[in-house]
Amino acid sequence: MAKLGNIFNKEEIKKEEQHPRRIIKWIHYSKLKENVEQYCPARDKEEIESLADLIQATGEVIENLSVSKLDTDEYKIIAGHKRCQACKLFVEERGLKEFAFLPCIVNNVSAVQESFRVMA
Secondary structure, three states: OOOHHHOOOOOOOOHHHHOOOOOEEEEEHHHEEOOOOOOOOOOOHHHHHHHHHHHHHHOOOOOOEEEEEOOOOOEEEEEOHHHHHHHHHHHHHOOOHHHOEEEEEEEOOOHHHHHHHHHO
């Protein structure tokens, strides 16, 4: 039970404020670089085309990509390699420029955490 003196205390932190907020950043597919540690590459072009067809049917990339910052304007993909390849296919082969930007969450993690996330 909260103490009466703390009811109006603005320094009291609510639990929902302790959780870090994920901010979606829209990044052009050409700024996203493949991760050499990716263990599950696309098996063939048909797999990427099938995924592209699903994304097109939905009208958007539903699941955000997970990335880490490499340089000023480049990001390394942690999760979402195939989604990135599908959007590249949209723009470069099908001329659908509305898929050029992908929803990404930029992670500020160590190299070890990044490697773990790629495998997870």
